Amino acid sequence: MTELLENYAAGRWQAGAGAGAALRDPITGAELVRVTRDGIDLSTAFDYARKTGGSALRALGYAERAALLAGTVGVLKANRDAYFDIATRNAGTVRKDSAIDIDGAIYTLAQYAKWGSTLDGHALLDGAPAALSKGGGFASQHVWAPARGLALFINAFNFPAWGLWEKAAPALLSGVPVLVKPATVTAWLTQRMVADVVNAGVWPQGALSILCGGPAGLLDTLAPGDLLSFTGSGDTARLLRQHPMVANGSVRANFETDSLNAALLMPDARPGTPAFDLMTHEVAREMTQKSGQKCTAIRRVLVPEGTLDATLAELSGRLAAVEVGNPRNDRVQMGALVARRQYEDVRQGIGALATEAELVVDGRNKRLVDADPRVAACVGPTLFALRSPAAADAAREVHAREVFGPVATVMPYRNMAHAQSLVQRGGGALVASLYGDDPKALAATALELAQSQGRVHVISPAVANVQTGHGNVMPQSLHGGPGRAGGGQELGGLRALVFYHRRAAIQAAPEVLNQLGAVPLPE
Numbered sequence: 082m083t084e085l086l087e088n089y090a091a092g093r094w095q096a097g098a099g100a101g102a103a104l105r106d107p108i109t110g111a112e113l114v115r116v117t118r119d120g121i122d123l124s125t126a127f128d129y130a131r132k133t134g135g136s137a138l139r140a141l142g143y144a145e146r147a148a149l150l151a152g153t154v155g156v157l158k159a160n161r162d163a164y165f166d167i168a169t170r171n172a173g174t175v176r177k178d179s180a181i182d183i184d185g186a187i188y189t190l191a192q193y194a195k196w197g198s199t200l201d202g203h204a205l206l207d208g209a210p211a212a213l214s215k216g217g218g219f220a221s222q223h224v225w226a227p228a229r230g231l232a233l234f235i236n237a238f239n240f241p242a243w244g245l246w247e248k249a250a251p252a253l254l255s256g257v258p259v260l261v262k263p264a265t266v267t268a269w270l271t272q273r274m275v276a277d278v279v280n281a282g283v284w285p286q287g288a289l290s291i292l293c294g295g296p297a298g299l300l301d302t303l304a305p306g307d308l309l310s311f312t313g314s315g316d317t318a319r320l321l322r323q324h325p326m327v328a329n330g331s332v333r334a335n336f337e338t339d340s341l342n343a344a345l346l347m348p349d350a351r352p353g354t355p356a357f358d359l360m361t362h363e364v365a366r367e368m369t370q371k372s373g374q375k376c377t378a379i380r381r382v383l384v385p386e387g388t389l390d391a392t393l394a395e396l397s398g399r400l401a402a403v404e405v406g407n408p409r410n411d412r413v414q415m416g417a418l419v420a421r422r423q424y425e426d427v428r429q430g431i432g433a434l435a436t437e438a439e440l441v442v443d444g445r446n447k448r449l450v451d452a453d454p455r456v457a458a459c460v461g462p463t464l465f466a467l468r469s470p471a472a473a474d475a476a477r478e479v480h481a482r483e484v485f486g487p488v489a490t491v492m493p494y495r496n497m498a499h500a501q502s503l504v505q506r507g508g509g510a511l512v513a514s515l516y517g518d519d520p521k522a523l524a525a526t527a528l529e530l531a532q533s534q535g536r537v538h539v540i541s542p543a544v545a546n547v548q549t550g551h552g553n554v555m556p557q558s559l560h561g562g563p564g565r566a567g568g569g570q571e572l573g574g575l576r577a578l579v580f581y582h583r584r585a586a587i588q589a590a591p592e593v594l595n596q597l598g599a600v601p602l603p604e
């Protein structure tokens with residue numbers, strides 16, 4: 082039997098009982114490691130994190146905790162090669178795709194370490210005092226005080242590294258202990274990173290814990306004042322929202338779920354223009370990066386009526402050239418989906434989209450490099466088209482079904498109002514991107530879409546070489562979208578700390594307010 086990964090809970094490494102679940106190589110199907118947390122006492126683990134971890138963290142100030150984030154960066158950098166090796170084996174990703182997860186995690190942590198180093202205090206001020214009496218002898222000061230519970234992270238399979246650290250950075254900086262439950266199928270990388278950081282003794286005991294395996298009992302062990310941050314499918318999120326601790330408001334919860342993200346070619350960006358090239362390049366990249374397993378990936382491509390065929394021709398050419406297969410082969414540009422189950426799911430999703438859209442590039446029978454199609458979880462890039470604006474309006478699956486793989490649909494729009502209504506058929510999304518060269522039209526459209534998107538990524542030729550990518554989540558910008566995307570809010574610089582704090586008004590004399598030891602939350 083392969084190695085059984087241990088859990089870190091209640092301040093010690095603990096093996097779960099039983100054989101556990103096998104994690105596999107999605108190219109060969111070989112078993113790699115096993116995980117289980119059966120038999121581990123959840124109440125003790127949660128209490129230890131809350132009491133031992135929480136009080137030790139709160140004894141430090143923001144700047145001291147920021148220094149520990151910097152220490153975490155150092156440990157992760159020192160072990161980076163091992164993480165790439167695990168990602169190749171367990172996620173089947175090519176090196177540049179593994180980097181999005183691993184280096185993205187390290188970069189995000191480093192940013193919070195830098196931003197936090199400027200905060201010299203134990204609580205945060207929210208605005209200036211407001212006078213409650215004539216002359217200001219009695220005033221109201223709003224403060225953000227660090228939450229007293231623990232933060233439970235239930236994470237998705239597609240970002241085992243970044244998914245942990247993009248949440249842990251603001252939580253730990255806020256003084257809130259973290260307990261992470263990674264998605265089982267790719268838990269190895271998360272477990273290894275936590276093991277490296279714990280074993281290096283960076284954080285006080287109880288600040289960072291990990292439980293690998295199924296979710297049973299986790300929500301039942303939450304207590305009032307704890308925080309829950311979930312990333313995964315909308316279906317699982319719906320279940321969690323109904324849990325009494327979440328439904329009755331005892332536990333504050335953040336949900337990051339699935340999203341039908343759009344790319345919109347503006348009317349001025351005709352085929353042959355730089356903006357057109359930027360869009361087709363970005364769509365092809367978004368479809369193939371991490372085999373389309375990014376919550377922010379472009380799923381729907383909206384183009385002006387009359388440019389559909391040119392768009393399909395350009396995209397088909399780009400996608401046909403992508404070599405798919407074993408990430409260990411240097412020729413391969415796109416690796417596997419994370420597991421054969423995901424492969425079945427994506428093929429089923431392609432079948433569902435094919436009931437209403439035309440299959441232009443079918444990745445289901447793509448010739449694989451160094452991989453056996455009967456075993457490997459590989460699907461080639463797959464492109465659909467809806468031929469007319471009426472077809473784009475009539476489509477249902479295309480606007481509602483997130484096929485979590487290298488799959489996108491191109492559709493024409495009549496005018497900007499129609500384009501915006503198609504974007505909004507996604508029901509709220511993480512990100513939409515715009516491509517054009519008319520600043521006024523781009524700004525107006527960005528603002529129009531802002532109410533239904535967590536982020537609007539605007540690409541004009543002037544930013545071609547400096548833009549950060551439609552799907553890349555930068556810690557400086559908000560991550561999380563309204564409606565179907567879960568309604569969550571993460572990152573966005575130090576704004577992320579707000580979730581891990583509670584706001585209160587303190588009404589007192591100025592000489593009391595002056596002693597709060599709180600610092601302004603920077604913009």
Ligand code: NAP
Pocket residue numbers: 235236237238239240262263264265266294295296312313314315316317318320321337338339340375376483485511561566567
């Ligand atoms: P998932 O099946 O919903 O699983 C997500 C997490 O929830 C896993 O850790 C899973 O544990 C756990 N879980 C499953 N059932 C549960 C239950 N009844 N109670 C508590 N936890 C439960 O999602 P996934 O397949 O891992 O991830 C893919 C989805 O995540 C996609 O839809 C993608 O769009 C979305 N995603 C969103 C974002 C974002 O930021 N918005 C980021 C990444 C991914 P097990 O693995 O042990 O089953």
